[in-house]
Amino acid sequence: MKMLEVNDLHIYYGAIKAVKGISFYVEKGEIVALIGANGAGKTSTLRAITGLEKVHSGSIKYKGEEITSTPAHQIVRMGITHVPEGRRIFTNMTVRENLLMAALTVKEKGEVNKRMQEAFDLFPRLKERIKQSALTLSGGEQQMLAVARAIVTGGELLLMDEPSMGLAPIIVDEIFEVIQRLNKEGTTILLNEQNAYMALSAANRAYVLETGNINFTGTGQELLHDQRIQEAYLGS
């Protein structure tokens, strides 16, 4: 059974068709990347999976269960955690409160502390800033906080929308190391990324989206060496 199965998904914004019948799947334990330019429909797809966007038609199944019209706050309880595009941290709260908010669905207090500790082990800089307002964090630190929140929330499937956007290369490397480490520890990952090189290097498999359709698919390595992909996305 596939962990996540998206079938013939259509998303419309009024007359604009953002996603036009895409199908893909994610197996347990994989890192799968959706790559493509701005406006290809990657973000809409992730938002539809976690219930933030209304689906026009098609189906989304998680562990065999239909979740196409399940509201966002219930989907996270089923085990899908979503790090949205642009971090979306709570700038009116401290770093610690951001993490506590992420722990909303975690029942046991001991478990919350354990996961916070895990997040701090990965991002020691956040621990130094635990009492600071999240507004004072740099862009890179905000992305770290966004990933740390996902670690605290837990979940078996992690959706990450543009984790490298607007970050310095050294921080991009750091974030991708963490993504791969989470994957080794058992989290399945679905990744949206404009940085195709980074995404394809990390991913087991990838799908290439162009204006609402999936045009290519293959393993990360295959696509990395595909001439069409190289010309369109890797700039060589």
Next chain:
Amino acid sequence: MARFLQLLVFGLQLGSIYALLAIGYTMVFGIIRMINMMHGDFLMIGSYAVYFAVSLLFGNQLIGPAAALLVLMISGTVTGSIGVGIERFAYRPLRSRAPISSMISAIGVGLFVENLFRIIPFIGPNPRTAPKLMADKIITVGGVDLNIVSIVVILFSLVIMGILYYVIQNTKIGMQMRAVACDKDASALMGSNVDNVVSATFFIGAGLAAISGAFYANRYPVLTVTMGATLGNKAFISAVVGGIGDIRGAVLGGFIMGIVEILVSSVLPDLAYGISFIVLVIILLFKPEGLLGKPQIEKV
């Protein structure tokens, strides 16, 4: 000097009423970026709820502090629930639209509520006399005559505001309110039921307006279906003066409005309402985001 202190206490009493009402404006604005134009009507509903609770439960007996507290809780709960219902049916369907839509909806709801109350036979268009929740009793402290009711109203309001502030800063629901105010999608992704959090906000806002109404009716015991409009405007000014979206700002703004109004009307009774607006204009000229408001910083 004694006269000034007396006026100051009156000002604080009126200020408590404005502050309790302003908190609702500011909380609703904070969480869904909407100016709830009919918020003053919650004050009216609350004071009618007090009127009916007292006549049904206690008839014409003079009621004691415990009974008064019970009546306040009934009024707060009834009004809070009405607030939740209004949000559910009049604002929620418009939440994804432009903010002006729900503002217009709010004006409509306000007119609807006032006129509905006018035609309900046992409420009716004629003013009613509110029952006294607390008898006036004058005590003299260091040569200043003070009404015990004023003191109770001020202290009680401060306690409620203290509890509210604690709830927002330190409880799960308070944390969710702050999170939803900042980012609804991100809150939903962490498992927060945004609709319920907004409902809770309306319950608290309308409930506090009801308590404000009870205090107001105890001081000026004439109930009319349109009494909420003017008071709502003044509370809205208070919220803006303090910095809309910030609860401490609403409290500060409410007290400023109350004190200014009482001090001005002791000299120029006809101008008090106008002066309130002048204070608003002056403060906003120098600090457009309100006294405690922060200028919006957006980080990319």
